[in-house]
Amino acid sequence: MEESCRITAEAIRLTARYAAPGVTTQELDVIADDFIRSSGGVPAFKGYVVDGKKFPAAICTSIDEEVVHGIPGERKLVEGEILSIDAGVYKNGFYGDSAFSVAIGKVSEEKEKLLRITQESLHEGIAVVRDGAMVYDIGRAVQEYVEEHGFSVVRELCGHGVGQKLHQEPSIPNFVPNFREKKFFRNVPLREGQTIAIEPMVNAGTHKVYVKRDGWTVVTADHAPSAHFEHTVLVTKSGAVILTQ
Numbered sequence: 001m002e003e004s005c006r007i008t009a010e011a012i013r014l015t016a017r018y019a020a021p022g023v024t025t026q027e028l029d030v031i032a033d034d035f036i037r038s039s040g041g042v043p044a045f046k047g048y049v050v051d052g053k054k055f056p057a058a059i060c061t062s063i064d065e066e067v068v069h070g071i072p073g074e075r076k077l078v079e080g081e082i083l084s085i086d087a088g089v090y091k092n093g094f095y096g097d098s099a100f101s102v103a104i105g106k107v108s109e110e111k112e113k114l115l116r117i118t119q120e121s122l123h124e125g126i127a128v129v130r131d132g133a134m135v136y137d138i139g140r141a142v143q144e145y146v147e148e149h150g151f152s153v154v155r156e157l158c159g160h161g162v163g164q165k166l167h168q169e170p171s172i173p174n175f176v177p178n179f180r181e182k183k184f185f186r187n188v189p190l191r192e193g194q195t196i197a198i199e200p201m202v203n204a205g206t207h208k209v210y211v212k213r214d215g216w217t218v219v220t221a222d223h224a225p226s227a228h229f230e231h232t233v234l235v236t237k238s239g240a241v242i243l244t245q
Contacts, residue, residue, distance in 0.1 A: 005096030005243035044088030079105035129240035199230030
């Protein structure tokens with residue numbers, strides 16, 4: 001887990017260095033793919049199947065109103081945009097998963113705040129992780145921090161267990177589920193030795209989203225900007241160890 005998570009973190013850091021105006025998201029995907037494979041890993045997202053559809057790239061590149069799962073292509077980055085880079089790595093039987101959002105050049109004050117609050121909300125969630133803590137404790141910490149600052153958390157997508165599978169139990173919502181939602185998000189205790197991916201997806205406007213015609217890209221319903229940060233963490237008795245730091 002430590003090795004696959006380290007490669008994931010380094011791939012995102014390297015890719016983010018090249019994220020600049022005029023660069024295409026396809027070029028970023030090639031950089032990430034080459035780095036992951038040269039490090040002895042396999043891009044976990046490439047070929048990943050959901051509802052019979054295979055994801056075609058090594059990383060997800062989501063811009064502005066695109067929340068997650070954006071497909072790299074010929075689109076060139078533009079000054080003032082937010083880019084979310086989401087990557088996963090498989091190596092020696094285990095997965096790492098992480099995401100980081102960056103400003104392309106100079107961005108508006110609202111986007112600067114959105115980036116800061118989203119990243120801080122991730123660490124608010126990580127701060128409550130320990131053996132015996134409940135899944136909803138994470139969601140409560142993230143949601144309260146985000147909404148306190150005037151933003152919203154996406155409900156349709158969440159964090160998850162990660163280890164020998166890229167996505168496994170438990171689901172880790174970034175909010176406290178209501179009565180109807182509780183059947184999708186069980187409030188189970190965290191246990192020492194467990195590894196989970198916590199990933200706030202925070203919108204500047206409404207929390208509502210939809211999926212574009214490509215079948216992958218999730219977009220804010222009001223087309224307001226969104227940001228996404230994610231870490232894979234290890235649960236211990238004293239707290240969380242961030243494996244994708």
